[in-house]
Each structure stands twice: as C-alpha cells, then as structure tokens.
Amino acid sequence: MAEPSAATLLEVRDLSMHFPVTSAGVLRRVVGQVKAVDGVSFCVREGETLSVVGESGCGKTTLGRCIMRIYDPTAGSIRYRTRNEGEVVDLTALDGRALRPYRRDIRMIFQDPYASLNPRMTVEEIVGEPLVLAGHPRNKALHRRVGDLLEQVGLRREYMARYPHAFSGGERQRIGIARALSLNPRLLVADEAVSALDVSVQAQTINLLKKLQVEYKLTYVFIAHDLSVVEYISDRVAVMYVGKLVELAPTRALFARPAHPYTEALLSAVPIPDPRLRKKVERIRLAGEIADPSNVPSGCPFHTRCAYSDGNRCVREVPALRTLEDDRQVACHYAETLELKGAPQVAT
Numbered sequence: 103m104a105e106p107s108a109a110t111l112l113e114v115r116d117l118s119m120h121f122p123v124t125s126a127g128v129l130r131r132v133v134g135q136v137k138a139v140d141g142v143s144f145c146v147r148e149g150e151t152l153s154v155v156g157e158s159g160c161g162k163t164t165l166g167r168c169i170m171r172i173y174d175p176t177a178g179s180i181r182y183r184t185r186n187e188g189e190v191v192d193l194t195a196l197d198g199r200a201l202r203p204y205r206r207d208i209r210m211i212f213q214d215p216y217a218s219l220n221p222r223m224t225v226e227e228i229v230g231e232p233l234v235l236a237g238h239p240r241n242k243a244l245h246r247r248v249g250d251l252l253e254q255v256g257l258r259r260e261y262m263a264r265y266p267h268a269f270s271g272g273e274r275q276r277i278g279i280a281r282a283l284s285l286n287p288r289l290l291v292a293d294e295a296v297s298a299l300d301v302s303v304q305a306q307t308i309n310l311l312k313k314l315q316v317e318y319k320l321t322y323v324f325i326a327h328d329l330s331v332v333e334y335i336s337d338r339v340a341v342m343y344v345g346k347l348v349e350l351a352p353t354r355a356l357f358a359r360p361a362h363p364y365t366e367a368l369l370s371a372v373p374i375p376d377p378r379l380r381k382k383v384e385r386i387r388l389a390g391e392i393a394d395p396s397n398v399p400s401g402c403p404f405h406t407r408c409a410y411s412d413g414n415r416c417v418r419e420v421p422a423l424r425t426l427e428d429d430r431q432v433a434c435h436y437a438e439t440l441e442l443k444g445a446p447q448v449a450t
C-alpha cells in the first residue's frame with residue numbers, strides 16, 4: 103500500500119461507521135444497521151480547506167466524529183502524518199494514552215455556540231481547559247496565553263472573567279475557536295460551525311477562520327450544508343450521499359461542472375437571492391426522499407432519484423470511486439459521458 107504523499111495530512115481509507123438498529127422491547131435484538139458512513143476514502147492535504155457537503159443524514163457529522171475518534175469506526179483506517187518527519191499513524195488503531203498527542207493536533211469546532219460552552223465556567227476556564235488537561239499549570243503564563251488567544255480571535259482579553267451568557271452567538275463561536283486553538287492544532291474539524299449564526303456574523307467568522315488558517319498554517323475539514331459558504335471557503339469539496347462519497351473535486355471545477363448527477367442536483371438549488379441576477383438555470387428537483395441509510399438501494403445508491411439512471415447497470419452495480427483528469431474523483435458509471443450543468447451563475 104502506498105504511503106500518503108508529503109502533502110497529505112490525513113488519509114481516510116475505506117472508512118465505515120455502521121450503527122446497530124435494535125428491536126423495541128426488553129430483549130433488544132440487533133435487527134439491522136444504519137450505514138451512516140460506508141466505505142469512504144479521501145485525502146486531506148496540508149493547509150487546505152476540504153468541505154464535506156450533502157443532504158441531512160448523509161453521514162457528514164458521523165464522518166467528522168470518526169476523524170475526531172469520538173466514534174470508533176466499524177472498518178477502515180484514518181492515517182495521520184504526524185509532526186515527526188515521515189511518520190504516519192493509523193488513528194483507528196490507537197486508543198487512550200496513545201491517541202492523546204493526536205487529540206491535541208486535531209480539534210473540533212462545534213455547531214451550536216450556545217450549547218458547546220459550559221455556562222458555569224468563565225471564558226478563561228473554557229479557553230484554558232484543554233491546556234490544563236494537557237498538564238499546563240494554572241499560572242500567570244496560562245492567564246497570558248488565554249488573553250493572547252482571545253485577541254487572536256478578535257476578542258478583548260478583559261472578557262476572560264466573564265461567563266458565556268454575556269456574549270452573542272458570534273462571540274461565543276470565537277470563544278470556541280480560541281479554545282480549539284489553545285493546543286496549537288494542525289487540523290480543525292468544523293461541523294456546521296457557522297450555520298447557527300446570522301449571515302453577517304457568518305461572514306465575519308468565516309473571514310476569521312481564513313485569517314487563522316494562514317497564521318497557524320491550519321488545515322480544515324469543513325462540514326456544511328450551505329453551498330454558498332462552501333464555495334467561498336473551500337479548496338476542494340467532497341459530496342456525500344447516504345454514507346458514500348460520490349464526488350470530490352476542486353471547488354471551482356465542481357461548481358462549474360459537476361460530474362455526478364447528485365452534485366448537479368445539489369448545485370442547482372444554490373440560492374441567488376435576487377431573481378433578476380439569476381441566469382436561467384433549471385432547478386433540478388430531486389424526486390423522492392433521500393435514501394434510508396438502514397436500507398441503502400442496490401447498485402448506485404442514487405439511482406432511485408437519478409434522472410440519468412439507465413435502469414440496468416445503475417441498479418445492479420455499485421460504481422467505484424474513479425479518479426478523473428482534473429484532480430477529481432467520482433462514483434458514477436457514466437461520469438465521462440454526461441453533460442451536467444454547474445451552479446446557477448449571477449448574470450453579468
């Protein structure tokens with residue numbers, strides 16, 4: 103097996119996370135599985151923002167939680183290139199103490215800035231906690247470090263003594279970001295990190311994340327459903343459908359010309375608020391509901407909703423994820439022959 107290249111910080115290989123479905127009643131028997139993530143493979147390159155998109159329930163959060171090792175994946179590996187030159191570890195093979203150094207390197211920013219901060223702790227305790235847990239003494243140096251972190255996320259150091267309730271949603275998210283930065287991480291997994299914020303606050307937070315990415319040489323896995331945000335922030339975009347990766351491509355290429363019919367349908371729904379600015383692009387309405395991850399369709403999981411399904415091979419054969427010329431991977435039997443439309447563009 104080839105080693106991940108020098109530019110690869112994290113390599114996810116054939117990753118699956120299947121949750122058991124149990125029967126009701128006292129004798130809970132396992133009667134099925136929810137295939138929340140199913141055989142997903144991709145690389146995260148150092149310094150990039152890789153976004154993960156897809157409809158609700160397609161497995162984005164589960165994937166993020168597997169990378170964080172909040173979940174123990176059912177199968178597959180997550181290979182991480184450590185700070186030691188050339189060393190690659192499989193995070194899925196590590197536990198407890200052995201995993202600790204990498205927990206510092208890979209941190210998470212959570213969706214809900216209201217629920218993710220302990221209301222009984224001061225900002226100083228919240229931001230300093232990861233350092234204290236890592237063995238940093240509670241001293242003046244810690245106090246200074248927390249103050250510096252707050253300033254780096256655009257908050258005043260005097261705010262340290264306050265409690266979370268004294269802050270707005272955007273400020274709370276900044277406190278969460280300061281906390282995530284406290285251990286000098288290399289990779290941040292941001293799960294819907296700006297979804298709960300007002301549009302103007304979203305923009306400020308995204309710009310902050312971009313600034314911090316440059317300053318700290320950070321790599322982001324950005325889980326999101328808002329494609330306008332994704333287009334703005336990402337270098338590459340991974341599209342998931344019922345637990346599977348169906349397309350991964352550089353952002354501009356993906357938005358201009360999707361290769362998977364599901365990506366085309368997702369992009370056609372990108373809203374452009376002013377109808378006069380919209381070029382006429384047909385909105386593709388997806389027929390039916392997203393497939394059920396506890397009962398994934400045969401063949402291509404998207405065939406039940408796909409306007410291009412041939413009703414034969416697409417129903418029988420699971421398409422492999424193939425690499426195309428333009429640094430793109432796609433899982434569709436007919437990716438090369440379909441003439442798909444990109445996202446609606448603003449008329450000029």
Ligand SMILES: Nc1ncnc2c1ncn2[C@@H]1O[C@H](COP(=O)(O)OP(=O)(O)OP(=O)(O)O)[C@@H](O)[C@H]1O
Pocket residue numbers: 121122136137138156157158159160161162163164165327395
């Ligand atoms: N702990 C769990 N036990 C059982 N099923 C789960 C668990 N966590 C997630 N699932 C199921 O796995 C599937 C994927 O869920 P996940 O939350 O990863 O999707 P998502 O794409 O992040 O959705 P959303 O955008 O709504 O957050 C869903 O069908 C969900 O119900």
